[in-house]
Amino acid sequence: MNHMASGATLARSHDDAPNTREPDVERIVAALVARARAAQRRFEQAGQETLDIAAAAAAWAIMEPQRNRRLADLAVRDTGLGNADDKFRKNHRKTLGLLRDLHGVATTGVIARDEEHGVVEIARAVGVVAAITPSTNPAATPANKIINALKCGNAVIVAPSPKGYSSCALLIEFIHAEFAKAGLDPELVQMLPHPIGKAATAALMKLADLVVATGSQANVRMAYTSGTPAFGVGAGNVASIVTASANPDDAASKIAVSKTFDNATSCSSENSVVIDEAIHARMLDALTKQGGVLLDAAQKARLQAAMWHDGKLSARCTARSATAIAREAGLDDIAAREPKFLMVEESGYGPEFPFSGEKLSPVLTVYRARGIDAAIEIVRGIYGYMGAGHSVGVHGADDALAVRLGTQLPVARVIVDQAHCLATGGNFDNGLPFSLSMGCGTWGGNNFSSNLGYRQYLNVTRIAYRIAERVPEVDALLGDYFRRIGR
Structure with a gap:
C-alpha cells in the first residue's frame, strides 16, 4: 500500500554519505535540508492515517526484538556506555510508552472546537526538525524524537554524537x-x-x-543560540530524600534499581540520597543489602582521583559498572566484592565537593540530614551547584510534603516512592508522558518544564469566530480589591 507517493529512493547509506571534512559543509547540509523539506511538504498534507503509519513504522523499527538487540549491542560496543540488556529494555519500554501516549491523538487538521468561546484549533507541522541526540542513548533518544516528529507531520534530520553515529545510522536503516x-x-x-x-x-x-537538543549543555547552548526556535534540556543531578517515615527496604530497592539501570547513563538516575538521621543507619543497611558498598575516607579519595581529572569527569569511569570503576580507582578489594553501586558520604556541595555533582556512573553520594527542613536545604544547596529544574525524589512523603517540595525546591517534577530514573521520563505506573528529554524550566535554563513530547513538535492555528459580546462590570472584577484596599 502506498501511503505517500514519492519517487525518492532510499537515503544514502553510511558508506555513501558525503564527508563533512569537505570545505562545503554548509552546502552538504543544505542539500539534506532541501530534500527533507520537499518530502515534508508532501507528507504534512497526507492525512492523519499516513502520519500514524509513519510513526508506527519508526517505532517498530526499534522495537522489533532482533533489531532492538542489534541496536543495544552496537550502542554499548561503540560508545562504551551502559549495558546492552538495559538498553534493550529501554528501547522497547520507552517506545511502547510513547506509542501509548500518541495512540488516537489527532495531530493534523482540526483538533479542537470550543463552541462557547468560538475558537477552532488546527494542528500544523513545524517543518524540518533538527534532532540533537546524545551518546548515552544513541538509539532510544533518536527514535523518540523521530516518532514524535513524524506523528506531527514533520521531517527530521538527526545529529547524533560521534560515538553514537553507528547506532543512529543502523536505526535509520531499519526505519527506511x-x-x-x-x-x-x-x-x-x-x-x-x-x-x-x-x-x-x-x-x-x-x-x-x-x-x-538532548545531551551536553554545550549542545543545548548551541541550540539556543542558533537563531532557530529550540527546545533544550537542563543538566541532571537528581537527589532523592528519604524521610523518617519511609520503608528503608522499599526505598533502597527502588534507589538501587534507578542507580544501576544502564550503568546510570540516565540524567534521571539519583546522584545523591539525603537521608533523615532518624532512619540513616537502617537505610544504609538496606542499601548495602541491595549491593551497595560504602567507601571509607581513604577509598573515597582514591575514587575521586580516578573519576575527575582537572575538574572533569573521566570517560574511563562514565557509565561503567561499579566493579570496573573500583578497579580503575585501584580499589581491588572493593572490586572483588562485585558491588552493584558504590557509596560515598558527603556533607558539602559545589565545585570543591565533586561528589555533589552529576557522576553518570553507579556512584551514589550519601548525605545525612537532621530532619526534613535540613534535607530540603541540602537538596537546595546541591541544585544550586548543579541540576536545578530537573526533579527530586522522595520516599515516605505524605501529600503535604510532596506539595511542599514542589513549592519550595527548583524542580519541575517531584517523584514520590518510585525508582526515579524509570519514573521521571514516564512509566506505566505513573501519569507522566514517556520521554527521554526532560525540560527543566527557567531554573535549568530551558523554555519548558514538561517532558518533551509531541506538543513541542506542533504549531497550532486558531480560528476565532464572533460570539455574543460579554463585557464584565468593573466591580465584578475589582470589587474584592476595593473592599480590601479601597478605590
Missing part, C-alpha cells in the same frame, strides 16, 4: 526498511553524514525550522 514496506519517503528521516562535527551540526540548526 519499514518505510519502504509502507510506501513512505525515506527523505523524511535523515542524519548528518560521517564524521559528525560542530560545523555540520551548527549548519543544521541554522537551516532547520525547529531544534530539539
Whole structure:
C-alpha cells in the first residue's frame, strides 16, 4: 500500500554519505535540508492515517526484538556506555510508552472546537526538525524524537554524537526498511553524514525550522543560540530524600534499581540520597543489602582521583559498572566484592565537593540530614551547584510534603516512592508522558518544564469566530480589591 507517493529512493547509506571534512559543509547540509523539506511538504498534507503509519513504522523499527538487540549491542560496543540488556529494555519500554501516549491523538487538521468561546484549533507541522541526540542513548533518544516528529507531520534530520553515529545510522536503516514496506519517503528521516562535527551540526540548526537538543549543555547552548526556535534540556543531578517515615527496604530497592539501570547513563538516575538521621543507619543497611558498598575516607579519595581529572569527569569511569570503576580507582578489594553501586558520604556541595555533582556512573553520594527542613536545604544547596529544574525524589512523603517540595525546591517534577530514573521520563505506573528529554524550566535554563513530547513538535492555528459580546462590570472584577484596599 502506498501511503505517500514519492519517487525518492532510499537515503544514502553510511558508506555513501558525503564527508563533512569537505570545505562545503554548509552546502552538504543544505542539500539534506532541501530534500527533507520537499518530502515534508508532501507528507504534512497526507492525512492523519499516513502520519500514524509513519510513526508506527519508526517505532517498530526499534522495537522489533532482533533489531532492538542489534541496536543495544552496537550502542554499548561503540560508545562504551551502559549495558546492552538495559538498553534493550529501554528501547522497547520507552517506545511502547510513547506509542501509548500518541495512540488516537489527532495531530493534523482540526483538533479542537470550543463552541462557547468560538475558537477552532488546527494542528500544523513545524517543518524540518533538527534532532540533537546524545551518546548515552544513541538509539532510544533518536527514535523518540523521530516518532514524535513524524506523528506531527514533520521531517527530521538527526545529529547524533560521534560515538553514537553507528547506532543512529543502523536505526535509520531499519526505519527506511519499514518505510519502504509502507510506501513512505525515506527523505523524511535523515542524519548528518560521517564524521559528525560542530560545523555540520551548527549548519543544521541554522537551516532547520525547529531544534530539539538532548545531551551536553554545550549542545543545548548551541541550540539556543542558533537563531532557530529550540527546545533544550537542563543538566541532571537528581537527589532523592528519604524521610523518617519511609520503608528503608522499599526505598533502597527502588534507589538501587534507578542507580544501576544502564550503568546510570540516565540524567534521571539519583546522584545523591539525603537521608533523615532518624532512619540513616537502617537505610544504609538496606542499601548495602541491595549491593551497595560504602567507601571509607581513604577509598573515597582514591575514587575521586580516578573519576575527575582537572575538574572533569573521566570517560574511563562514565557509565561503567561499579566493579570496573573500583578497579580503575585501584580499589581491588572493593572490586572483588562485585558491588552493584558504590557509596560515598558527603556533607558539602559545589565545585570543591565533586561528589555533589552529576557522576553518570553507579556512584551514589550519601548525605545525612537532621530532619526534613535540613534535607530540603541540602537538596537546595546541591541544585544550586548543579541540576536545578530537573526533579527530586522522595520516599515516605505524605501529600503535604510532596506539595511542599514542589513549592519550595527548583524542580519541575517531584517523584514520590518510585525508582526515579524509570519514573521521571514516564512509566506505566505513573501519569507522566514517556520521554527521554526532560525540560527543566527557567531554573535549568530551558523554555519548558514538561517532558518533551509531541506538543513541542506542533504549531497550532486558531480560528476565532464572533460570539455574543460579554463585557464584565468593573466591580465584578475589582470589587474584592476595593473592599480590601479601597478605590
